[in-house]
Amino acid sequence: MPGTRTLEKLTAEAIKGWLATHKGWKRQANKLTKDFAFTSFRDSIVFVNRIASVADHFNHHPDIDVRYSKVTVSVTTHDLGGITSKDLDVAEQIDFATSKAE
Secondary structure, three states: OOOOOOOOOOOOOHHHHHHHHOOEEEEEEEEEEEEEEOOOOOHHHHHHHHHHHHHHHHOOEEEEEOOOEEEEEEEEEEEEEEOOOHHHHHHHHHOOOOOOOO
C-alpha cells in the first residue's frame, strides 16, 4: 500500500504540466477524465476490472462510466474538492492497465 502523506490540491500549472505529458487526459472542472475505446462490451468490462485492482491498491476510487465499448474514467479527490497527486498516481496506473494509453 502506498505510504500516507498529506494531500493538497495541485496548482493549475502543475496539472497543466502533467496533462502535457499524458495523452488523452483532460481537466474538467475539479477532475481529470479520459475516454477509452474497446472493440466489445466484454473488453470494456475486463478493463474496468483492471481499474478496480488499481483503485483498491491506492484506496482511491475513480468514477467509471461504461457505454458498451467506451469507458470514461474520472478521478478527483472529493475530500479536497480538487485534483491531488493521488489522482495523478491513479490516472497513470489506469493508463498502464491497458494498451490504450492514448
